[in-house]
Amino acid sequence: MRGRIRKRLVEARQMLEQGEAPAEADAWFASLPAQYPEGDARAQALLNLELALHEIADAPIHTIHGFCQRTLSERAFSSNQPLEMEQMDEQELVERLMRDWWRRRTYGLGGAQAEALGEVTGGFEEFRNRLEPLIKNRSLQLVPGPEEREELEARLRALSRAWSDDEPEIREILLGKNRRLNGTTHRTGTLEKAMEAVNQSLASDPPRMPPADALAAILPDAFKLKGKPTEEEQAEFRKAYDAIPSIRLLRELSALGGADPELVAELEDARSFVLEGLAEAGLARGQLSFNDMIERLHQALEADSDRARRMARDLARRYPVILVDEFQDTDPLQYGIFSRIHRAAEPGGHTLVLIGDPKQAIYGFRGGDIFTYMQARGEADRWWKLSVNWRSTPGVIEAVNELFTGNRPFSLEEIPYHRSEAPPSERLKARTLTIDGEPAPAMVFEELPRKDNGKHIGSKKEAEEWVHASVAAQIAQLLALVAKNKAKIGDRPLEPADIAILVRSHAQASALRQALLEHGVRAVATERDSIWTSTEAEGLLRLLEGALSPEDRPLPRQALASDLLNLPYPDMHALMTDPHRWANWVELLAESGNRWRRQGFMAAFLFLLQGLSSALDTDGTDWLQRTPQPERTLTNLLHLAELLQAASRDHATPELLLQWMKRQIDDATTGEEYEPRLESDERLVKILTIHKSKGLQFPVVFVPYLWADATGKNRAISWHEPDEHGWRYLHCPGPCQRGRLAAAHERLAENLRLAYVALTRAESHCHVHFGPGGSNSGRSPLVWLFSEQDHDFTRAEFNPKPEHMPPPPFKRLAHVEFLEPYRPDVEGPSTSAQEAMPELETATFSRTHLRRNWRIGSFSAMTRGVHQATRAPAATGAERLALRYPAGAHVGNFLHALLERIEPDKALRPQIENMADWLFRAHGLPDDETHRDLDGLTDWIQDILHTPLDDSGLTLAALGPRQQKRELEFDLSAGTVDPDAVNALLAGSSEVPRTPLGFDRFQGMLTGAIDLVFEHEGRYFVADYKSNLLGRTLEDYAPPRLRREILDRHYDLQYLLYTLALHRHLRRRLPDYDYERDFGGVYYLFLRAMTPEHGPRYGVFFDRPEQALIERMDHDIIGVSESAA
Template sequence: MSQPMDNVTQRPNLDLDPLALPLNGSALIEASAGTGKTFTIAILYVRLVLGHGQSEDSPLQNLLPPNLLVVTFTEAATKELRDRIRTRLTQAAEVFSDTPDDPEPPAETALIYKLRNESYSDPATWPDCRKKLLLAAEWMDEAAVSTIHSFCNRMLSEHAFDSGSLFKLTLETNQNDLLDDVARDYWRTFVYPLPPAWMDEALSHWKTPEDLRQAVRNLMDDPDSLGTAPASVHAAIQQSVEQREQESKTLKNRPWADWQEDVLDLLADLQKAKRLHGNSKKSMLTAWDNLVTWANSDELLPEGLEKTGFKNQTPEGLARTLKGEGEAPDHPAFHAIEELLAFADNPPSAKADILRHASHWMADRLEAEKQQRSEMGFDDLLTRLDDALHGPRGDQLAATIRRQFPVALIDEFQDTDPVQYRIFNRIYRVEDNAPETCLLMIGDPKQAIYAFRGADIHTYLQARQGVKNRTYTLGTNFRSAQPMVAAVNRVFEYSDRHSRAGAFLFGQGEASELPFQGVAAKGTKRLWSVNGELQPSLTFWTHEAGEDDKKGLAKGAATADLAESCASEIARLLTLGQAGHAGFARSEDPNDLQPVEPKDIAVLVNKGAEAKAVRDALGQRGIKSVYLSDRDSVLTSAEAKEILCWLRAFAEPRQLSYLRAALATPTLGQSWQALDELLTDELVLEARIERFLGYQTQWQQQGVLPMLRRFLMDFEVPGRLLQRPDGERRLTDILHIAELLQQDSLQLDGEHALVHHYTQILRAADEEEENRTLRLESDAGLVKVITVHKSKGLEYPLVFLPFGTTYRAQSEKQAFVRYHDASDRLVTVFDPTPDDVARADQERLGEDIRKCYVALTRARFATWVGAAAVQDWPESGLGYLIAGDSERPITDCLAPLAEGRHEILIEPLPEPETRHFTQQAPEDLGPALVSTREAREDWWIASYSAIEYRDMAGTGIAFTGEVEDAQTQNLLEESAQQTGEEDVAARPATRNQHQFPRGAAPGTFLHELLEWCAQQGFDRIVENPDALRQQLARRCSTRGWSEWVVPLEHWLLALIRTPLTLQRSRDEQSSLAGLTSLRPELEFWFESRNVQVARLDQLVTAHT
């Protein structure tokens, strides 16, 4: 995978002493899983605040949080780091107080006591230290603890001159709409004009512009690595289409008709010899009929090519199909069919050329659009700062940032990409080891598993070479029990010795660029116990292939088997836990047992399909689970789309298509008979309409949230959903959306505006990161199912990894592959050769091994690993670790791991049982308390001047909204006159339309009112003006326009009755009230014929 760099002597890392680490220059700290990385960062921060280890004239003395840069990669990690550092500073300040020493300080402060006693033994120095620490703790809200993107954004804005960036450059956090526009531009420019045959080539890969955008999104990040784009994508498509047709024609010219007679005789002989089953022969004969028909047609490929009739007539397929002894017959036809299948499997394609061309074109267009809009995305923050640091004023900018932040601690450094490392290397000059600055890079290369996000293990290795011998290791695991730590050490130490490329494919032992160093254990004192006996910490379940499975177990069948056995074992352990026979016992007192509960168990998977298989198997056994890697938004759920159907029916109850669609949604659980009655029984239909009219009225008077709650109760939705395994989640999603709708409705006018708004956000929901599915409080008590990627940084008492040998290899069928060349530069290769695929797959294997390390280090007490002999299982991460270069069965490969090791157990995959686990019901909470106080609403409608006069903004003081006395009334009026605004209470009662407020918001208000009138029917409004008055009162009250209810009522009624001249004829008039057919909000669609899309696009582009 990679060779150690020349002229560099590799050696084991130094064990890190947090109190002795030099706090200047550059250094790398490798923190294995569970070794206290965050704790170490906080201790180093305390030392930096104290100036510990610095000379009196050092520029690193007297530093405060605004000058101590701490960088991590997520907002959540930033918050956690900030809180942990503040806590540690406060604890340290307490240690430096005058209080007596704690004879047995807790572990988290023991190191601070050691720091005080060894380096600040004179109590006279303590007050100054305490002052520094308290000041730093109080200043943590302004601390420079941020994500890498926030840091870059800050530097670009604060140093705009040196960085050459615009002052008013807008950061667009979500560029999906812009990317969609660029993809449509490409589609319109290069795909629409294609002739039908060429367009079929493009559409065979991507059906829509959105599909193409997803395909090129990661390629657009670095278009320079893609090579030169085709000069003409149309020519590339033409060439592939013509080449495909020519190869098809060549295959058609084979003497298929002549061969058919020969092969039919061969098949008849094989059947007589009882070597060929009758059904197999029948499918082969059908294949030959299709072959002959195809050879005389214009079709590219014969029909049924994917069926066994063709596949069994290749040399390999025939040998596999025939029974008995003897060689399979040989005939040119069988080799020709093999060629035909190979052609069908991988025909000439323009996919790679289109991808390369689209990536270059769309990247250029995206950059041009962003410049025109003065926008930038998150990735632009990095590239712009990198460009500035390496530009003409780069030296000055780097020096300025160094002075501002002489110290930088970079957390999760293994997830750094090349651009990020270039930024910090340019600022802090890693190889120079400059004493006036301090750069500490903290991470674990064994957990570098985010290559798909741009994280690059080779960047980490470059930094490791840069710091030379200043690499330190946190060597003690403070999380897991000693047997669990010993078992993991055993797996990787064994692999490091028995694999030619070492445990992580970077060489063996001390010569490795990425050595494995085992860690000591100082974690929990409890141990995993069942029926009073200590259990192995690492159990491998072997699932060997049968004699008929020559290529290994089928992945689908293996997944089902592993999921069932995993769920069965979890049910067994939980049942034992309920009985007090399985749990976590203290080593010195086995009777002190904490029973295992569902919340203690996590199942790690690779993808959603595996999660579904496990959750289904758990659900069949009565075990509830939660999938923590579910990235679906609450707005992409099936319930979200059902709510849209409901809202449409509430807004227009007399629109029968909306009403029927709403009642047919699965959540309402209406029977087929009830739905059929809506079509056949007018009385039933009318009753439903009346009910939905009632919901509409409640929506208008009380809001969408109360209306939806009543609707759910009327149709008994909560009771029905809660009977389902996923019912609590579905009901929570519905209520969550109802709350979102209520919030949004406060900014919108009327039901139709909310329906339109909700429709728009549903369309955009697939790309949004917000409004994700809410986590229930009860989720904490369930079995967790989570992907290995998502589990990084987390810990669980017990972990199941049922699909340990599952992997996805690189393939020649891919349009492109990526790997690092001899210079450790990431390259993208289109139309890859077998050698390219092998190099890319080697890097895939390296990441899978690191994923395996992450998975095996999540448990505190015990881990179960499924090892199934699927096809090519040794190419999986786990397969490499246990088999290396061996081709032995899984059980034989695992056996050496367990020799003489009580903490490791190898056993066959347990037979699944149908044991049902019954969760104990929680204790009753008793009746709810009843409030004896009268609740008063603290909201009121007022003018801005009233709020300003009373100084109410932000005070939290409740105001009844009533003017208490004449003096206050006069003051309000006087204040209103001074500010140029009259309060509602002081305005004259007589008003007309010419005095109505002007602007976009009032205009939209009137527009929505007219649309509502149209939906109700203008004639009905005239006949029943009370409904209009109620609607006006509701809408005006939310804006403080209550005095406009009567004037607007008169104005609208007059408008509806006003006669309008039609067709330029004074004799033909009508009014809105007299219309018998109307459509509010007519869409702007116009019929067109014989329009050239390219010409239309040119006109639009020229005039917009």
């Protein structure tokens, strides 16, 4: 939002500076030069725009939740909230509280009591499903309410007594030998089950409301009799049936509320328990959920107190103008907050602008409430509308206008449709689809096929299968025209990414994607559920467990056997029984774990991902290509890596992060950020849900499912009823005649809004399927839009039969075309679609000899097992913290992390204070006086940064940001790396005997990370930090002792590799690179002995390898010298 506002401000400034509007500018922009003519007016306008651009970064632009959180924090006393509150994800806590309530409710119950509770609630899983919407939407009011429940219970007892008398008569009418009911419509088996269910419910103590499906069977809206009865005969039958006392009482009970009063009471109790538990947990943790933020600010403002009124007035003064975008998706509490602030201001002293399109209110499942919008619009002083559609071509605009210009197009009186106008410019010509040089129809309607006997398709499944084939064939044929240069968008060829298919469900998306593949068309589709339920999440968990504990043999085995890697059993067995390949696999995991601890999660993840192919090489095929959907696998892995990287900020150690990951997988955590992403950024056909398409636009759009009923089969229903405050949002968890028709009406209204969103995503061409496709397709939004008659929703649900469905209303429009149903036996799939969208395929593998020794190596791997453990010198009373600080890898990692982040030109103490706590935790440093001596640490880092590295006075603190690169990672491509050749090289450059290296000969890559590369006086240097504890005095770090440490630990091999990496890099980046002139040398900085007063005398090791030695490594020892470092 901030970026879009900035862009408009910049455009306005440019327009006034140039003095004229470009041809594509909208009407308001085009009027700016005339509104502010040359002179003082324009100068002042430009000054205002410049000020706005400078201040836009500080403008209070928030989400509604962000606004509430900030307000509560800033006005903690006024709102009676804690001073500091963090955001809380309540999903995990809600689940735990629901289970807690269930355990308390069922603890100690006897068998009969437990069985009775199970019959009322349906068991925990079903009860939880009923409870969840009541927790998510706290404005829902349960029906029947307390007073209604008392009356309902009394009537149920009366019904139970009447039913025992009337049951034989009802059974004879519905199931007797002489029954008059049509057997196809009123099936015997269904009615027998319904009667049994009603008998059981009303015979229980106390009597319960019968199940919804049983009531639907014995209380139909209309009976169908045998033969060809007249309407009068059917009406007389219904009248006589309804006169039976039990039937009359059942209908009255359903109208009163319908749900079992015991069930409603249990839900109310559980809801209170969970909400109270959330509030208590939030206060204890200092956290607020999204719902809490809204609820608490609303309560604070609406309280009947001087403090609440003062708070509202203060907010009105602070925000004299409030604009709420996407207001159609707000709820009553959110509107209540801004309305209260607006009403608290002095008359004329505050402006509240509510921006939203009620026709696009499609997020009811997230709590969006269109009735809130309608209430607010009724209370508004003024109302503006936008009349120009800047998205679509005139043909699409006219077709949409025609479709929605009817009697109550959105079924609600309060949402009218105002015809849109095409933009007064020619800029949309560049988006127009043309076929053979002629504009394609703006909107195409393709009718669902009929059977050979002329009847409509009776099965929704059959209709969907035909739709999948039709859409795939139409798109394949369209793309085939691209290869012939016949399909264009403006002046450019049509691309697959110009085409979007809008669906209602992820199952539809998957089916369409498969159908497109069968026609040679690739597509990307939105996925379902949570990324944490994916194969990739489980597989990555196994790999990370192995990385942290590679010595625990079962963990590397489990990682290898994961479904993610998809290894056939023979390949897996071959790897585990080959000592060299198994060592490579464990080495990959171990090095990944090391990088995780030293450099963070993302560095480890990328290293692991890169190394998998070489470690798993079985038949020359990359492991990723063996997975069922390589792009999906890679997308999910990268998505998981982003989530884990973000979570690592709050989970300081790898072990804590891994525990967090396990919880997400166990709980299958959901949420917008956890929804799987589109698996490719390629220019492919896109399949996405209508909800996700909101706000987007595409040149060509297919909308294949508007013919289908999308109301679902929810046992619970929700609907609105007017009251003195606006609207009540009611919820009935069971069969409820009172709200059934209202709920059906609201579902149709939302489906109509979804249809509007879908149809208006098209810029130039929209392809729509229509027609009967199943028994309930009369409820579809298209049928309502095609219908020219009104409907009384208080009497019956809107669901005309197929033979009564109206045809599309605008055959007279020139830019609308009607197609005969697609026939696969006549129109086969186009074979040239792939020519329009070429695919890259994996090359055929034909090598007969495989390189088993290709792998990723490193200095750590090459020297593993050579170094002997050394005892740390005994602690002394040394004055400097550097010489007293404990030894260990965790200390070294801590110091590296600190030096990587320190900014020398800023005060050190505040930086160290800000970083110390989480770095201590991240690297497992104990909480003791020595480790956490911040004064001592500050002095130590100060000494390191200001110690002269040579006689010229060069210091780390003197290096500017552009002179240095910290933690420079590299990958050296290598030919054959032979241990004998490396040992010979090191022996030739050393004056003392060395312990030979014993790594296995290999080919592949050498990887590493240089602590610091810097430039000084035109030369490039390598620096590496060492925290080795060589002794407790400065003399222990004199040059001879440092040289011995370098040789003992083979650090000379390390810095030769670093030098070679930098040498290759500079050779490619500097046009006239010369090693002798441009390479300065290598510094190994032993941090414990660096002191400004002694300079390079202690703790500073320097070497500058000869050029001949580096070139020998480049060509003879490492090889493959032309590859990038």
